[in-house]
Amino acid sequence: MVIKLKIGADIGGTNTCIGVISSEGKVVCQQSFSTCAYHEAELYADAFAQTIKAAMSNAAKIFGEAKIEWLGLGIGAPNGNFHNGSIQEPPNLNFKGITPLVALLEARLELPRIALTNDANAAALGENLYGAAQGFSDFIMITLGTGLGSGIFVNNQLVYGHNGLAGELGHMTIIPGGRNCGFGRRGSLENYCSATGIRRTFFEMLAQHGGSTSLDHKSISAITAKDVADAAISGDSIAMATMDFTGDLLGQALASFALVTSPSAFFLFGGPVQAGDVLLAPLRQAFERHLIPTHKGTVQIIESALPPGEAAILGAAALLR
């Protein structure tokens, strides 16, 4: 019997993780190498191809080489463009400009297919193929991390748009004239509702409410969104106000986004979602309250069912469906 395997790769600012994925969506083996050590795309592609080959020979040891059919390599990358297989102007990688990564890897590997997209699109594909979005044809995936990413499904297809760059909901203006967010733009969603945004809101709540918090002993640089979420769960009032504000704003924004493609569900993924009800209760409330009457009660908010440590490589592998 032939065993069909895919390779999924997730490019992060620090590390690149590579996994071999079975047709049932199980991670057979996994390894990683440093992304930030490389300042030149050619050298990075060399290391990338070597790690892929190592992962492939690991899988061959497990299953026996003769039995494996390799379906290809799917890559999730920050600012990855599916249409041209390039990484375009990534803010957090050391190789700048436009890197034609698919072409660089095609020259180094013999695989039937290599495809690339951005990490949030990969997450949407992964959720649809292996996670909670199985059977959903119109949905929106929201990923909360350093930034806020999104992947949009319409008619059972991922939306890429005319230039491969669709689904950048994190950059949408939700508070005109609000927080500075780079590019000279202001008030974008990700500056409020990403992990980074939660941290900024915590300082805003400190300013507004005054008084003391259970995080007072920590240095400013050490405070993370997870600290704030944990403090909220423990009943710290300023941390609770922070999560409340975040959930309320994200709920409002999702109710507004529902007006565009009319999805039947939003799927939420990422660290802040682990906070649970301190974030999700105000989020769901604000969402229902701000939906237009014809949408009320018809759009679900669902937590991702992808395992956090494997979601990115599963999503990348799902590109090859």
Add this chain to the structure above:
Amino acid sequence: MVIKLKIGADIGGTNTCIGVISSEGKVVCQQSFSTCAYHEAELYADAFAQTIKAAMSNAAKIFGEAKIEWLGLGIGAPNGNFHNGSIQEPPNLNFKGITPLVALLEARLELPRIALTNDANAAALGENLYGAAQGFSDFIMITLGTGLGSGIFVNNQLVYGHNGLAGELGHMTIIPGGRNCGFGRRGSLENYCSATGIRRTFFEMLAQHGGSTSLDHKSISAITAKDVADAAISGDSIAMATMDFTGDLLGQALASFALVTSPSAFFLFGGPVQAGDVLLAPLRQAFERHLIPTHKGTVQIIESALPPGEAAILGAAALLR
């Protein structure tokens, strides 16, 4: 030679217009009847079917009955739902609730196909088949009138969403806590940038700037968005500030909307677009300024090429493509 003809129908709050459309997108003949005279959907459907039959026999007089192949009837309706052929809770029609108009007409007419969608979706289909959006596969149509409607194309298909209600950009919140807009919601785009919104902004500018305007002789109830646009073209400073504010806000909103489906163009249709540069110059400026770097210079703003008097029935007929 067989002549293939479609019928397009546009349901307005006051009148329902029906046109016979040739395969080249020419209106062969046109007639209308009162919408608002009917408070019961069954009686409205009777009048609708009679007018269709009259239009068909008019066309038969022109071409000779034996030569005509009727392709079907496409209908554009406020709150029209393509998925179930119904009009759902229309705010401006006298028959309330859910009217299964396609089913009612199928029982009264023998046509190979009857389909219905909302008026802005019909406009997008019409622009794509007969107007300036020919050859565009990813675009957004914006219609400015009493409200602000939109129709979204992705991968050369109109987006309907899971419930047939996608593309309601006019209800998106652009100013949190802003103008009251019904349903208990606030700050939606259409309350600023529709014809109705322009009129409201004129009063806001009167409040902000004080002084006199060239419209001072008119009664408040008589002032229309067209009056404000004409006054702006003639150099009235408060009317100019109104159009400037409207264009700036709509430009910002479109730059934000471009982040969702990444269209290659927005097409603008409706009375306020006729105002020309007093609206479109600030709109284009704000649009470019608020696009993210990867989108700058890649998304066009294009005026509709559909003839204003025929756009709605052409769009409705385009449903049958």
